[in-house]
Every structure is written in structure tokens, then in C-alpha cells.
């Protein structure tokens with residue numbers, strides 16, 4: 001049995017399945033410690049942010065090309081490899097991924113910022129692992145529709161992502177749904193009837209104590225994936241002899 005340092009074993013992953021969400025999403029609170037969270041936050045390069053109109057982001061080891069190829073001379077930095085990537089891979093869900101995790105997208109959301117509903121698509125192996133840092137945020141997941149008429153009937157789920165948690169999206173949750181984050185300063189009406197992962201949360205009490213409200217603070221997410229098209233470039237052009 002593989003035992004990650006947090007005490008989450010492969011065989012107990014089933015206990016973290018979000019039963020009210022499409023198959024399959026898993027939520028693990030306190031996947032990293034507060035010290036590990038602070039360490040990762042201190043290592044995120046300050047000079048690599050790319051500002052979009054509604055959030056900023058950076059990609060490591062590199063952004064994908066227009067045809068979704070990861071061209072990089074190095075893998076992920078050690079501050080992402082340990083403990084985050086190592087611990088995610090120990091869960092076993094990426095066992096059939098061709099490279100394992102080779103890419104991390106870092107998104108930062110200030111209160112009032114979000115991301116439009118979208119799917120991650122065919123550039124990646126269909127397993128996404130998201131580690132949250134900083135503040136809590138609600139991820140909205142909604143069924144894809146084939147036509148306009150179905151739009152009103154589609155199912156939707158709200159996933160609350162707490163700081164230091166891990167969310168894994170696989171299977172039809174990856175292929176048949178869209179996900180997004182509303183551009184609000186506060187998530188409201190959070191309770192056991194509206195939050196799909198309510199029973200898996202690390203701290204339900206504080207949400208209940210604030211009458212089902214989550215006031216947003218800056219949240220940084222680490223989205224770990226396996227980019228399917230990878231091109232390793234040697235460092236020769238920089239005068240080294242690496243092959």
C-alpha cells in the first residue's frame with residue numbers, strides 16, 4: 001500500500017470521492033501543510049506573471065505552443081516536485097499517464113476575479129490535479145450541452161476548494177463537463193445541500209459560522225497535468241553539452 005506523507009493511502013482514495021459530482025472527482029482537504037503552503041508561495045517567481053484582464057497566471061516549466069506542445073529543457077522545479085507532485089503521483093491516479101505530471105499552471109485570483117466556464121481539452125492526459133493556496137473559492141462544474149434547448153436542464157455542481165486542498169478531476173468529469181469560477185467577492189449559500197463536497201471539507205464549521213458565506217481573499221491555484229505532446233530540447237544552444 002502506498003502511503004503519502006499526509007496519510008492518504010491509495011486504497012482510501014475512494015473515501016475522498018465526491019459522490020454528488022460526475023464520475024470522477026476527488027477532494028482531499030489538508031493535502032499539504034501550512035508550512036508547505038507557505039514554502040510554495042515563497043517560491044513562485046515574482047517576475048513570470050502574465051496578466052490577463054481578469055486574473056494573472058504563469059506556467060512551469062513553460063507555456064504551451066499554439067499547437068499545445070510543451071517545449072522545455074528542464075522539468076518542473078523541485079519546489080513543485082516535492083512535496084506536491086510526488087504526493088499526487090503516489091495516489092496512483094496518473095499511473096497510465098504517458099509522462100506523469102510534466103506541467104503546472106499557476107493562476108492567481110483576487111476577490112472578484114474568476115475564470116469563464118471551459119474545458120481543459122485534448123492537450124492533456126485526462127487527469128487534472130489542483131492544489132489550492134491562500135483563500136477558499138467555489139468551482140462551478142456544469143454538464144456540457146449538445147444544443148441550446150438543453151441549456152436550462154443541465155446539471156451543475158459547486159465544489160468548495162479550501163486552501164491546502166487537492167481536487168482531482170478525471171473520467172467523464174473531465175470530458176463531459178465545463179468548469180469555471182464566478183467573478184464575485186463572496187461565495188454565498190454554502191451548505192450541505194449546495195456544496196457537492198460538503199462532507200469532505202476540512203472546515204465546515206467556519207462556513208456554517210459565517211452563515212454559509214465565503215469572503216474571497218487572494219487564491220493561487222496550482223493545476224498539475226500531463227501535457228501529451230512534449231518536446232525536450234537539449235541545452236546545447238546555451239553552450240552546454242547536455243544531450
Ligand SMILES: O=C(O)CCC(=O)C(=O)O
Pocket residue numbers: 105107115120130139179221223
Ligand atoms: O484555478 C482553478 O482551480 C481552475 C483553473 C483552471 O481551470 C485551468 O487552469 O484550466
Ligand SMILES: [Fe+2]
Pocket residue numbers: 118119120179
Ligand atoms: Fe481548467
